[in-house]
Amino acid sequence: MKIISSMSPWRAAILAIAFTTAGHAEENQKGTVPAQELQAKFDYCRTCHGVSGQGFRGAYPMPRLAGQQPEYIENQLRAFIERRRTNPVMFNVAHVLSPEMIDGLAERFKELNPKPLGGAPKELVAEGKTIFEDGLPSADVPPCASCHGPEAKGDGSFPRLAGQLNDYIFNKLTNWTKERGQDPAHPDTSAIMEPIAHKLTQAQIAAVAAYLSYLE
Ligand code: HEC
Ligand code: HEC
Structure with missing residues (x-):
């Protein structure tokens, strides 16, 4: 399939999960x-x-x-x-x-395509961009862009992050384990983000959230 061959290994690996959770609606x-x-x-x-x-x-x-x-x-x-x-x-x-x-x-x-709401500390944007594009090799965090896309527009079950409120992103990544994937009998696409959210420090989350919140 053409779509899969152009995809990073990370993304191809989770398609299996994505399809089982998204599949039944179409049936x-x-x-x-x-x-x-x-x-x-x-x-x-x-x-x-x-x-x-x-x-x-x-x-x-x-x-x-x-x-x-x-x-x-x-x-x-x-x-x-x-x-x-x-x-x-x-x-x-x-x-x-x-x-x-x-x-x-x-x-x-x-x-809909409004301008981002903005409001995040601008001085964090540069560090956030580096995390988004390069990940954190020393902490084994892959580039966010490898799944969310180079412009953070998302694709299918990978969400768009461009223009998202920085405080919302901060809260979600900080509380991931408490809020998502809450039914162990039915694992879902949230599992792929869990280890990534877990490995980021609060300062790193604040930086990447600030960067994303200004993207159009
Ligand atoms: C291996 C693929 C992958 C990588 C790498 C990845 N993500 Fe995600 N991310 C996902 C998936 C899949 C979801 C959707 C989870 C769900 O369905 O609950 C997600 C969801 C999110 C959400 C929740 C969005 C919302 O609207 O609630 C945020 C925020 C997020 N990712 C930020 C990041 C950041 C920041 C990085 C880099 C440090 C990153 N992601 C790296 C796959 C990835
Ligand atoms: C009373 C306020 C309220 C209304 C009305 C409301 N929402 Fe929400 N919605 C929220 C809040 C608050 C959140 C954030 C939840 C969280 O923090 O996890 C949210 C989250 C979401 C999310 C998850 C977004 C993401 O990035 O992961 C989706 C999707 C969503 N809402 C869709 C809808 C739709 C569709 C409707 C109309 C049928 C709707 N909402 C109506 C308050 C509302």
């Missing part, structure tokens, strides 16, 4: 959601995730969804529903969504 015979219902739900999502899906800073950071990979969005919504990913707010939001609605919403967010 169902799916209809489409009436346009008005989709629009209403989309509007609702944007009350928290920002009018252009750019993310929002309230009591805690709401992640950017604009330009996100549809497959990643679908994976995460299913992970919230099945409680493999812990978040009480998103469990409540997601468990009522039909598979058709999830598909429709993921496609809508993919179309």
Whole structure:
């Protein structure tokens, strides 16, 4: 297959996991959601995730969804529903969504392309760029770019990180083990990030998060 041959070994290795978790949705015979219902739900999502899906800073950071990979969005919504990913707010939001609605919403967010929200310390950006592009060879951390893409746009179940809120990224990487992959009987794509998140220091996370938050 053409796609696989152009991929780094890391990415090819996890495709097996990605396909088993993403596969069942496609097997169902799916209809489409009436346009008005989709629009209403989309509007609702944007009350928290920002009018252009750019993310929002309230009591805690709401992640950017604009330009996100549809497959990643679908994976995460299913992970919230099945409680493999812990978040009480998103469990409540997601468990009522039909598979058709999830598909429709993921496609809508993919179309949005606002400027990043910004706000991260600029002095950390240079170090963050080095970590993103080269990884941390001494700590056995592969380049983030090898999976998330050279411009951090993501691909399939590898999320886009470009323009993501730095404080959201910081919280997620710091709490990875407590929030993701919470059903040991059903391992998912979160397992590939677990050792990477674990090996980064807080200072390294802050740096790479600052770099990513300014990428368009
Ligand atoms: C009441 C506020 C609220 C609403 C409404 C809401 N979300 Fe969220 N959403 C959040 C928060 C907070 C998070 C971050 C969860 C975390 O920290 O893990 C989140 C996370 C997500 C994520 C994971 C993003 C990532 O980068 O991993 C997806 C996907 C998502 N929401 C989709 C949706 C969709 C689709 C809707 C509409 C059906 C929606 N959300 C409505 C608050 C909300
Ligand atoms: C071997 C491939 C791989 C490498 C290398 C990698 N990632 Fe990831 N990353 C993933 C996958 C797969 C996911 C999606 C996990 C899931 O489905 O829960 C992810 C998710 C993430 C998320 C969560 C995004 C969100 O919206 O919640 C962040 C943040 C992240 N990675 C940052 C990084 C950083 C920073 C590096 C480099 C230090 C890195 N990743 C290196 C594969 C990788």
